[in-house]
Structures are given as C-alpha cells and as structure tokens.
Amino acid sequence: MEPANRQGVAQAIRGALLTPDPFAKVMAARALARDWRAGKLVSAFDVTMPDRPARPDRPELLRPAQMPRRRKGGSMQTRIALWHALAHIEFVAIDLALDMAGRFGGEMGADFVADFLAVAADEAMHFAILDRKLRVMGSHYGALPAHDGLWEAAEETRHDVAARLAVVPMVLEARGLDVTPATLERVRASGDERGARILTRILDDEIRHVAIGTRHFIDACERRGKVPQDFWKTLVKTHFRGTLKAPFNDSARLSAGLSRDFYEAIAC
Ligand SMILES: [Fe+2]
Ligand SMILES: [Fe+2]
Structure with a gap:
C-alpha cells in the first residue's frame, strides 16, 4: 500500500x-x-x-520596447x-x-x-x-x-500540449541554439574563458532540451494522426507572433531532431 x-x-x-x-x-x-x-x-x-508563476520583486520587468539597448x-x-x-x-x-x-x-x-x-x-x-x-x-x-513577455508563449499555448511543444522548445529554445555560438565567440574573444565554458555547457544542454521537445511533439502528432512537419507549421503560424529568422544553426538543430523540413518553408 x-x-x-x-x-x-x-x-x-x-x-x-x-x-x-x-x-x-x-x-x-x-x-x-x-x-x-x-x-x-x-x-x-x-x-x-497557476496562470502566472510567482517571481521575486526584482528584476523590474519592462516591455521589450522599454528595455535599454544592449550594446556589444x-x-x-x-x-x-x-x-x-x-x-x-x-x-x-x-x-x-x-x-x-x-x-x-x-x-x-x-x-x-x-x-x-x-x-x-x-x-x-x-x-x-x-x-x-x-x-x-x-x-x-x-x-x-x-524583459517581460517571455511568459507570453506559455499563455498563448496553455490549452494544447502540441502547440506548447511547437512554440517553446521547438521555436524559442531552438532560437537559443542559433544565437549562442556568436555570443560564445564574443565572450571567448574578450578573454573570458570561464564564461565561454558556461555557455558551452548551456548550449549542450539546450540541444538536449530541443531534442526532448521535438520527440514528444512527434509522439503527440502520431497519437493524433498528424504529419509532424505540417502540423508544426500550422501551430507556429497560429500561436507564435514573432518571425523565424535565419541564420539557423542547422547542425545543432539537426542533432536535436529538428530538420530543415520543419522550419525552412516559414523562415524569413
Ligand atoms: Fe537553459
Ligand atoms: Fe532549455
């Protein structure tokens, strides 16, 4: 018992x-x-x-337009x-x-x-x-x-696991795979080896996160009799307000199971 x-x-x-x-x-x-x-x-x-998770009083959250510009x-x-x-x-x-x-x-x-x-x-x-x-x-x-607004994707997709998987791991976390290598290079070029090691570790873990999201998305599609690539495009067009921007880190995406036939047709 x-x-x-x-x-x-x-x-x-x-x-x-x-x-x-x-x-x-x-x-x-x-x-x-x-x-x-x-x-x-x-x-x-x-x-x-809960509709929104609890967070500390600080940081102050600002709308994207109010955020100070980040210089390089x-x-x-x-x-x-x-x-x-x-x-x-x-x-x-x-x-x-x-x-x-x-x-x-x-x-x-x-x-x-x-x-x-x-x-x-x-x-x-x-x-x-x-x-x-x-x-x-x-x-x-x-x-x-x-930056306020990172929770928006969760709100927009709270009704459907397929929509959530399509947007959060397969768009937002995948975007992290695209942008992290350039940040890593910049950090390494500044002589911050420790910082570069941190970003390398995060990048490795994030590839795994995208892989987990993609795998469960494909499972969800199989259960519903949907073609994953087509269903993903429909869900992203409906529930993601941003754009999918090249350049993509195709090799990291591919090792997470996210092949170009998912995102090529709707990228700009
Ligand atoms: Fe992370
Ligand atoms: Fe992650």
Missing part, C-alpha cells in the same frame, strides 16, 4: 511554480526531478497550474547586462519546464514528466551558474531590469 503522506506530483510542481524566491525555486525544481525519478511522488494531476562592447557594464539577460531567460525557463510537466503530464505520461522535470532541473542549474557569474562580477540577478 502507498503511504498516505506521499505528495502528488502536480501539487508539488504547483508549489515550485508559486515559489517566488529564485534560490528556493532552484532547489524546488532540482528536488522535484530527483523525487520523481526516485518514485517519491504520486502520479496525480488533480490540481491546476566590452565594458563591465555591458558584460553584466549580457549575463543578466541570460540569467533572466534561464529563470523563466525553469517555470516553463515546470508548467509543461504539471499542466500536460497527466495526458502525456510518466516519461514526459520525467523529461520535463529533468529540463527544469537543468534550467535551475543554468540559472544558478549565471547568477554566480554575475556575483563574481559584482552584480546579481535582479540588479537590472529584465
């Missing part, structure tokens, strides 16, 4: 989403992945996910702005992965939950590494304003 005090996984995920403190959220995401793997959580999806120079201020922007993306990525597991885990099954809780734990590590990097530079997460 199961002990009565084992917590339901969706309940635990909801708790992590509603944790505002960044470090408490990091610890909660890592504990969730560990506890799910160890069979310490009941597979119960009887609670709903090598001053300490510019470098801090880069690492702060990356830390914010990773912070939101923790919640995106948690919401994926908690909202759609019931219909998608145990492997899906394990995969996205592992992604949440990776994002938590990425965030922690970037915050530590900021602290070494005399700053910290929350010291600068950050």
